[in-house]
Amino acid sequence: MPKIIVVVFLIIAAFALLSLVSGASYLETMLPGGLPLGNALTAIGLCATAGSAVGLSARHTALRLVSVASLFGAAAWLPASIALAGNLTLNFDGARGVAWLALSIAIAVTVLGALVWALAAALLARYRRARAA
Secondary structure (H helix, E strand, C coil): CCHHHHHHHHHHHHHHHHHHHHCCHHHHCECCCCCEHHHHHHHHHHHHHHHHHHHHCCCCCHHHHHHHHHHHHHHHHHHHHHHHHCCCCCCCCCHHHHHHHHHHHHHHHHHHHHHHHHHHHHHHHHHHHHHHC
16 A cells, blocks of 8 residues: 555544544534434544554564454444444443443553554564665
């Protein structure tokens, strides 16, 4: 994957994270169909982060396998969340809320772990190439 795409994915992920952390008012904007923009932006941010890890990882490695798995998990987060909540606004009650929180934390940790691993592997590979030259 071209590195410019990885950079674009990282910018998208950073925008999503900063929007969510800041509690921007536009996150409550309803998209056509009733999905809040914040929920869509969360899913996009997770997928962009996982996509960055995939783009940075070498083919046929354990890192690529974990990165692709994290991308599938990120892509499944919103549909799974909607299924658990039974609504697009992700309002939960009872045990479903606990299950959603566990799912969300597991996916976020996997996605961020894959990205950190991919960044570390890319930096290590660059360092080794520079030393070999």
